[in-house]
Amino acid sequence: MTNAYDEMWKRLDLDLTAHEGLLTVLGKFYNDIYLDQNGRPRGMEYLDFVISEIHGLRIQEITKAKSAGKKVFGTFCVFVPEEIILAADAIAIGLCSGAEVGSEHAERYLPRNTCALIKSFLGFRLARLCPFTNSCDLIIGETTCDGKKKAYEIFNDFMPIYIMEVPNTKSPAAKELFRYEVERFKDKVEQVTGNRITEDRLFAAIRLVNRRRRVLNRLNAIRAAEPAPISGRDALLINQVAFYDDPERFTENIERLCDELEERVGRHEGVAPEGTKRVLISGCPMAVPNWKLPYIIEGSGAVIVGEESCVGQRNTRDLVDEDVRDMGDMLDAITDRYMDINCAVFTPNEPRLRDIEQMARTLKADGVIHYALQFCQPYAIESVKIEQGLKRAGIPLLRLETGYSMEDIEPLKTRVEAFLEII
Amino acid sequence: MFKAGIDVGSRSIELVVLKEREIYLKTRQETSFDYVSQVNNMLNGLDLDATLVTGYGRHLVSRKLEIGHVTEIKAYAAGVRCLYPDAKAILDIGGQDTKAILLDENGRVVRFEMNDRCAAGTGRFLEIMAQALGCTVMDLAELALSGRHCLAISSMCTVFAETEVVALMAKGTRAQDVARALVRSVARRSSAMLRRIGATDRVVFCGGVARNTAVHKELEDILGTKVEVPEEPDYAGALGAALLAN
Numbered sequence: 001m002t003n004a005y006d007e008m009w010k011r012l013d014l015d016l017t018a019h020e021g022l023l024t025v026l027g028k029f030y031n032d033i034y035l036d037q038n039g040r041p042r043g044m045e046y047l048d049f050v051i052s053e054i055h056g057l058r059i060q061e062i063t064k065a066k067s068a069g070k071k072v073f074g075t076f077c078v079f080v081p082e083e084i085i086l087a088a089d090a091i092a093i094g095l096c097s098g099a100e101v102g103s104e105h106a107e108r109y110l111p112r113n114t115c116a117l118i119k120s121f122l123g124f125r126l127a128r129l130c131p132f133t134n135s136c137d138l139i140i141g142e143t144t145c146d147g148k149k150k151a152y153e154i155f156n157d158f159m160p161i162y163i164m165e166v167p168n169t170k171s172p173a174a175k176e177l178f179r180y181e182v183e184r185f186k187d188k189v190e191q192v193t194g195n196r197i198t199e200d201r202l203f204a205a206i207r208l209v210n211r212r213r214r215v216l217n218r219l220n221a222i223r224a225a226e227p228a229p230i231s232g233r234d235a236l237l238i239n240q241v242a243f244y245d246d247p248e249r250f251t252e253n254i255e256r257l258c259d260e261l262e263e264r265v266g267r268h269e270g271v272a273p274e275g276t277k278r279v280l281i282s283g284c285p286m287a288v289p290n291w292k293l294p295y296i297i298e299g300s301g302a303v304i305v306g307e308e309s310c311v312g313q314r315n316t317r318d319l320v321d322e323d324v325r326d327m328g329d330m331l332d333a334i335t336d337r338y339m340d341i342n343c344a345v346f347t348p349n350e351p352r353l354r355d356i357e358q359m360a361r362t363l364k365a366d367g368v369i370h371y372a373l374q375f376c377q378p379y380a381i382e383s384v385k386i387e388q389g390l391k392r393a394g395i396p397l398l399r400l401e402t403g404y405s406m407e408d409i410e411p412l413k414t415r416v417e418a419f420l421e422i423i
Numbered sequence: 424m425f426k427a428g429i430d431v432g433s434r435s436i437e438l439v440v441l442k443e444r445e446i447y448l449k450t451r452q453e454t455s456f457d458y459v460s461q462v463n464n465m466l467n468g469l470d471l472d473a474t475l476v477t478g479y480g481r482h483l484v485s486r487k488l489e490i491g492h493v494t495e496i497k498a499y500a501a502g503v504r505c506l507y508p509d510a511k512a513i514l515d516i517g518g519q520d521t522k523a524i525l526l527d528e529n530g531r532v533v534r535f536e537m538n539d540r541c542a543a544g545t546g547r548f549l550e551i552m553a554q555a556l557g558c559t560v561m562d563l564a565e566l567a568l569s570g571r572h573c574l575a576i577s578s579m580c581t582v583f584a585e586t587e588v589v590a591l592m593a594k595g596t597r598a599q600d601v602a603r604a605l606v607r608s609v610a611r612r613s614s615a616m617l618r619r620i621g622a623t624d625r626v627v628f629c630g631g632v633a634r635n636t637a638v639h640k641e642l643e644d645i646l647g648t649k650v651e652v653p654e655e656p657d658y659a660g661a662l663g664a665a666l667l668a669n
């Protein structure tokens with residue numbers, strides 16, 4: 001079968017046959033997990049469209065922008081300040097790495113017990129399957145977990161990568177280091193794009209990214225309603241799409257969706273009847289198309305009301321201060337905002353426990369499911385402390401560790417169902 | 424009132440029918456490829472007021488035969504508490520998985536642990552090890568009871584453990600001692616799970632592997648407490664499902 005985008009994909013050096021296979025699987029997966037849901041908000045049509053064109057229209061847009069001279073930056077972590085990229089009139093893409101593809105390729109370089117996300121980002125590149133990765137002029141890596149750090153060194157042999165140093169504590173010295181890194185990143189982006197980041201441009205970018213965060217926070221707040229007006233799967237999808245869609249268009253569409261959801265809440269309407277068990281997910285990021293756990297949880301009769309995750313509230317809650325206009329102050333404000341993200345690569349990381357507790361209360365969750373990607377040490381180990389802390393707070397927790405493959409679906413279902421029976 | 428509980432496990436299917444709270448009927452079959460028809464046949468001719476299915480095949484059976492389903496964890500909790508009203512923890516070792524369940528005073532599940540995706544330490548593990556020793560699973564228990572506690576099997580992985588067993592046998596190690604070490608490794612792994620959920624005493628051991636007297640004995644030894652095994656340990660799940668059916 002030929003596709004209208006074949007030419008474009010060929011130019012991006014994709015493996016067309018394998019890529020078509022990927023799109024077919026993805027489409028089927030999406031159908032089963034998304035389109036089969038009852039009572040979806042109308043506004044999700046926008047997301048359905050975006051997903052159906054995931055490697056099509058959006059890539060075309062990006063390709064066009066590139067031929068007009070724009071640069072594209074790919075990121076793997078919410079610590080990379082998008083504001084700086086946008087301020088240089090470039091495109092920022094949060095690369096997803098949520099599929100088990102190309103792992104045979106990746107395993108040529110990486111030990112088998114490497115987390116699925118890391119395997120996936122190398123796998124996508126080696127198997128030539130991701131038009132986003134291949135559109136990037138520069139990939140921005142960061143020094144978060146050891147797995148990523150070391151894998152970037154390998155990735156660098158295949159694509160240019162720039163590493164931002166993210167500290168592992170939140171001491172004043174660490175903040176100073178990150179402040180320096182933000183500035184160094186700004187210089188790098190200016191150099192790659194050839195555009196100077198002026199105060200006005202940076203201010204506009206700060207406001208733009210904040211707007212997108214605000215709408216996602218609005219969405220998250222609406223989910224506190226009972227009955228839940230939107231499924232966790234759909235909310236996750238919205239958070240995922242936020243990483244690669246055009247920020248203005250995305251924000252506009254999600255505002256409209258939120259209006260619809262508020263009307264629903266007003267009418268006391270939901271995707272699941274009142275009394276449905278409400279679950280908060282907490283842990284590793286779930287990148288497109290990693291919908292496995294939400295599907296299992298909601299398939300077992302619960303509804304997910306929030307994500308304490310980087311594809312979720314860790315990426316949206318805090319805004320950059322908009323009250324400063326001077327370059328130095330704005331860079332300070334960016335530093336402060338990013339250094340408030342409570343990721344498990346930091347030590348100590350008690351604020352994350354407080355975040356989870358607070359989310360569980362405001363969203364009226366009956367229990368928390370902690371999700372660690374298999375072989376992810378930071379989150380798997382931190383989950384012990386989280387479990388102890390939540391126990392003290394009287395909030396039930398289920399700890400799960402799993403990867404992208406489907407082979408453990410049945411035992412996972414048993415665990416999730418048994419947890420739902422308990423809470 | 425007649426209520427039925429069915430436990431569709433990876434190796435066997437158990438059916439328990441209760442008349443009020445008394446056991447009226449119980450049967451057991453090896454799980455076949457088409458277990459939905461199998462369950463249908465087992466239920467054939469019974470006039471039931473309520474039925475509930477549990478076990479790894481519960482979803483498919485529930486959907487096809489339009490009966491409710493419950494997890495093994497809740498079913499075992501109900502079944503075991505009926506047999507031992509003061510039980511505080513359950514260890515269930517079946518064909519392909521191991522579960523440790525902690526109960527509160529009212530018999531409700533407080534915490535549970537399950538083994539990861541591999542078959543280490545399960546019924547299947549023991550079957551394969553028995554094969555490597557050239558005996559049946561029942562013989563393995565007998566052998567182990569007469570074995571000395573003088574060596575350890577270090578691999579948990581079924582494949583590696585098998586290699587280890589073959590190597591030990593080739594070196595001329597006594598089969599009894601190898602069997603003892605194998606049983607010990609299963610008991611060790613299971614007791615670690617029990618410890619993780621905070622189970623200390625009043626443990627009930629069920630599932631197919633509970634028939635293995637050697638594992639039972641090692642478990643008591645490691646935990647330092649008496650461990651109860653029901654007369655028919657593989658029926659606890661089906662019994663629990665029958666009790667929960669309504």
Ligand code: SF4
Binds near residue numbers: 078079285310343344
């Ligand atoms: S979990 Fe940590 S390392 Fe991963 S994206 Fe989030 S902040 Fe970055």
Ligand code: SF4
Binds near residue numbers: 117379
């Ligand atoms: S999931 Fe864990 S191991 Fe994997 S990239 Fe993120 S922090 Fe690193």
